[in-house]
Amino acid sequence: MTASGIGSQxxxxGYRWQQARxxxxxxxxxxxxxxxxGLNKPATVVDHIQPHRGDMTLFWDRTNWQSLCTNCHSSYKQRLEKSGREAGCDVSGRPLDPRHHWNRPA
Known part of the structure; x- marks a missing residue:
């Protein structure tokens, strides 16, 4: 499928997605x-946890949806999809990325 939506799918x-969103x-x-x-910030984006890449089954799978604010979607999620690494730390200062060397078993 092309970016314009022209194709067999x-x-x-479109409208169906807007209603579901x-x-x-x-x-x-x-x-x-x-x-x-620990923040209560309103969500504005329905994000696909696993990128669907045009897979309609994955696109409509609600177990693959999560609510994100614009900031989290535009920064955290985009960076995660491009680099494959989760940036940032938890409240204790431990890196969020499970592959970070601090999170590996000794």
Missing amino acids: PKLY EGWLRKNPLCVRCNQS
Whole structure:
């Protein structure tokens, strides 16, 4: 499928997606990433946890959806998808990326 939505598959982010997105955010109104840090920030984006890359089954799989604020989606999530590493630390200062050398067993 092309970026314009022309092809054998329907447009990904059309009316059906907008309706599903609105319903999801009504039921899951807080950013899951901020919430894990103890912040109650409203979510504005329904993110696909695993990138769907045009796979319609994965695209519509609600177990693959999470609510994120714009900041988390635009910074954290994009960086994670490009580098494959999770940036940042938890409240104790331990790196979030499980592959970081501090998180490896001794």
